Amino acid sequence: MSMLAGKVAIVTGAGRGIGRSHALTLAAQGASVIVNDLGSGITGGGSDGGPAAAVADEIRAAGGAAIADATDIAGWDQAKALVDLALARFGRLDILVNNAGITQYESIATESGAGWERVLAVNLTGTAALMHWAVRHWGEQGPEPGRAIVNTSSPAGTNPPPGATSYCVSKAGVAALTMATASEIAHLGVRVNALAPMARSRMTDAVPMLDDIMRTPELGFDRMAPDNISRLMLYLASPACRFTGRVFGVDGDDIYLFEGMSAETHLSNGGAAWEQEALADALGSVERQDRAYMIAPNMHLRAGAPSQAALDALDAAARGERAAPAWKSIIES
Ligand SMILES: NC(=O)c1ccc[n+]([C@@H]2O[C@H](COP(=O)([O-])OP(=O)(O)OC[C@H]3O[C@@H](n4cnc5c(N)ncnc54)[C@H](O)[C@@H]3O)[C@@H](O)[C@H]2O)c1
Structure with missing residues (x-):
């Protein structure tokens, strides 16, 4: 053929x-x-x-x-x-x-x-x-x-x-x-x-x-x-x-x-402009971390967006603490 x-x-x-x-x-x-x-x-x-x-x-x-x-x-x-x-x-x-x-x-x-x-x-x-x-x-x-x-x-x-x-x-x-x-x-x-x-x-x-x-x-x-x-x-x-x-x-x-760059959360203010406080309030109950995406399930490779380590590092920095970078280069074994 x-x-x-x-x-x-x-x-x-x-x-x-x-x-x-x-x-x-x-x-x-x-x-x-x-x-x-x-x-x-x-x-x-x-x-x-x-x-x-x-x-x-x-x-x-x-x-x-x-x-x-x-x-x-x-x-x-x-x-x-x-x-x-x-x-x-x-x-x-x-x-x-x-x-x-x-x-x-x-x-x-x-x-x-x-x-x-x-x-x-x-x-x-x-x-x-x-x-x-x-x-x-x-x-x-x-x-x-x-x-x-x-x-x-x-x-x-x-x-x-x-x-x-x-x-x-x-x-x-x-x-x-x-x-x-x-x-x-x-x-x-x-x-x-x-x-x-x-x-x-x-x-x-x-x-x-x-x-x-x-x-x-x-x-x-x-x-x-x-x-x-x-x-x-x-x-x-x-x-x-x-x-x-x-x-x-x-x-x-x-x-x-893949389905475009899909959204997982949707918030609406009922057709009116958001006030800052209401916006911060509504976003306050949204998970900061997506479910860890699978890059290739059979390879057990995951990439969160962002990773939990990145969120922890961000919180540590907000508290004025020094944190190590939240990632390691993939070419380091
Ligand atoms: N291997 C993987 O798991 C993987 C994963 C994701 C994406 N990709 C993509 O698949 C494609 C093929 O990658 P591969 O893994 O076979 O890598 P590879 O390095 O074996 O092959 C890439 C080829 O592209 C040629 N090339 C580079 N720059 C060029 C240019 N400017 N003009 C013409 N040719 C050029 C290189 O000479 C090389 O032969 C790449 O686009 C890569 O990003 C590969």
Whole structure:
């Protein structure tokens, strides 16, 4: 079965990890694939055309069609060049998988401006710019069914933990971008959805607290294999997909559909402006802490918003006490 015969796909960050798995999956279904990867380090420095070339070779060796590309997608002009490459080499574009991503493990206090800019540029601006040029092209072509964009958010975007602030913000931005654009491009036959994945890669290898969870099992289902993410990506990229504007968490065989950035408490003053005292009174009985969100239930990962430790630290500071920071970097074991 070649579900995507005749289709052309761009996959960014496809030289390794989840993106590599996406590129192989799409090619195995008959799509011609632009295998983009800058070949940078996890935090965004450096470049190496080797990973993209190796994946394109792998696809061609299996009888598929692929072109390697090492464009840095973090900018509007570069993104245009990548869309133009797909059109020049394969004559059309049907599927855009925005997967390239980097991370930096800084808090708002330790953030360097340059690090912040780079994470936002790769994860969010690159995604938006590629969407822009693809949609511009599709607009010129007119409506056609079966077009798809699959973006990559993160559980760190939907339920942000402390200690990788720019990353969380960029991935929350990708979720918002996905929701905001769905209605803007539906008339062109384009669906846009986002993944919030959990899978073994060099990015998770850098986080010691994930070691046990990410270990490859000797027997049975390998929950953290990147291929589990690509199975949902394929559904979202294929004509079978019924959704647009949704964020899908994926953890092994568990799939979660997020519901916007949902509110859990609603207060109303009966259509009249709140007086400060009444407002403080009404909010005085609301729990300060959301139920701890599950990032990935099978991994027992939780992120409260805020954590109990943060509330305790805040109360201690209000009493004039010195408290230790209420969090620990996830790259410290
Ligand atoms: N692995 C996980 O559990 C996990 C969880 C949440 C989100 N994600 C997201 O999934 C995506 C894939 O991550 P991964 O875990 O496979 O990591 P990875 O580091 O193995 O792969 C990311 C790839 O993106 C490429 N890249 C980085 N900057 C680029 C740029 N400017 N232009 C082109 N390519 C660039 C890198 O060279 C790398 O090959 C990322 O967006 C990541 O944030 C992963």
